[in-house]
Amino acid sequence: MSVAPLSEPLGGVAASLHAAGAAAAYWHPVIDSAALRDKPQAVQLMDHAVVLWRDAQGQAHAWADRCPHRGARLSLGRVCEGQLECAYHGWRFAETGRCVHVPALPEFVPPAGHSAQIFAAQEAYGLVWVRLVNGAHSLPLFSAESDAGLRKVNCGPYDVATSAPRIVENFLDMAHFAFVHAGWLGERGRSAVADYTVQATATGLLATNCWAWQPQSHVHSTQGAMVEYRYEVTAPYAAVLTKVPQPDTTATAAWRESIALFICPLTAQTSRVWFRLAVADFDSPDTTLQAFQHTIFTQDQPVLESQSPSCLPLDPRAEAHTAADKASAAYRRFLQGAAISFGTC
Ligand code: FES
Numbered sequence: 045m046s047v048a049p050l051s052e053p054l055g056g057v058a059a060s061l062h063a064a065g066a067a068a069a070y071w072h073p074v075i076d077s078a079a080l081r082d083k084p085q086a087v088q089l090m091d092h093a094v095v096l097w098r099d100a101q102g103q104a105h106a107w108a109d110r111c112p113h114r115g116a117r118l119s120l121g122r123v124c125e126g127q128l129e130c131a132y133h134g135w136r137f138a139e140t141g142r143c144v145h146v147p148a149l150p151e152f153v154p155p156a157g158h159s160a161q162i163f164a165a166q167e168a169y170g171l172v173w174v175r176l177v178n179g180a181h182s183l184p185l186f187s188a189e190s191d192a193g194l195r196k197v198n199c200g201p202y203d204v205a206t207s208a209p210r211i212v213e214n215f216l217d218m219a220h221f222a223f224v225h226a227g228w229l230g231e232r233g234r235s236a237v238a239d240y241t242v243q244a245t246a247t248g249l250l251a252t253n254c255w256a257w258q259p260q261s262h263v264h265s266t267q268g269a270m271v272e273y274r275y276e277v278t279a280p281y282a283a284v285l286t287k288v289p290q291p292d293t294t295a296t297a298a299w300r301e302s303i304a305l306f307i308c309p310l311t312a313q314t315s316r317v318w319f320r321l322a323v324a325d326f327d328s329p330d331t332t333l334q335a336f337q338h339t340i341f342t343q344d345q346p347v348l349e350s351q352s353p354s355c356l357p358l359d360p361r362a363e364a365h366t367a368a369d370k371a372s373a374a375y376r377r378f379l380q381g382a383a384i385s386f387g388t389c
């Protein structure tokens with residue numbers, strides 16, 4: 045775990061961390077845990093090239109993907125005896141980031157300055173999470189995670205050509221159901237959005253008493269139903285929805301589900317998206333549950349990628365709003381208050 049040096053003159057990594065703004069101090073998902081094995085992996089987070097690797101204990105590490113010697117990508121290297129070895133001149137780095145061996149000078153003891161830049165990393169929800177700058181923020185909460193009556197399945201990642209905030213806003217939006225998801229999460233004749241409640245929270249917002257008519261609200265729906273939604277923004281680029289259909293409209297008794305949206309902001313205008321499903325279904329194959337979510341999200345994706353600008357405008361005058369958009373308005377106010385500049389404009 046490390047502190048990214050923001051006190052040095054702004055250049056190189058420090059300048060790009062500065063450009064990442066307040067969002068750099070939050071945790072962001074970067075890769076499926078299962079995809080990080082014995083080889084280093086290159087990922088991108090907020091315009092930063094990051095190398096991920098596992099030490100001898102299996103612990104995940106995230107470093108700037110740049111060797112401090114001559115700038116080669118550390119992700120081209122390999123893991124050797126629990127250390128990361130650069131592909132260029134074979135310098136070896138311990139899990140602290142410190143260079144511990146220079147093969148061209150075997151007796152040389154590298155000083156502290158011969159260190160890779162390290163970031164904080166941890167694993168949760170089947171994903172590896174990275175924070176570029178240390179701060180007080182916790183991982184986004186997914187309260188369904190600890191509910192033993194719900195099975196968890198990840199869906200994604202999806203690479204989407206828009207900003208993370210546009211994707212969160214779409215996730216909170218009920219007025220598009222009747223159009224983008226006609227026949228599934230809405231239908232044209234029943235497009236009205238009844239008034240709902242929105243309140244600001246420490247991590248974003250909570251929207252409750254949200255109701256939608258849905259012809260096929262989930263994979264086991266047997267008929268159209270009124271469905272109650274609850275939305276929570278749990279971090280600038282993360283949200284959770286919980287939806288409960290009217291009784292007797294589903295093939296499984298006491299169906300309930302929560303879906304977490306986790307987004308990696310690759311750049312300000314490109315994103316990698318995961319959904320974590322928590323569902324009262326321990327029988328269906330993963331692929332059945334993932335296929336439903338895939339159908340829904342691939343309906344959203346072309347519209348999301350069409351939105352202009354790709355960044356989310358925080359100036360209320362930049363786009364037109366109605367009362368049905370009050371969750372999105374609250375989300376924009378939250379981003380503004382939290383000084384989230386990455387992915388907004
Ligand atoms: S560039 Fe990495 S060891 Fe020389």
Ligand SMILES: [Fe+2]
Binds near residue numbers: 214344
């Ligand atoms: Fe949608």
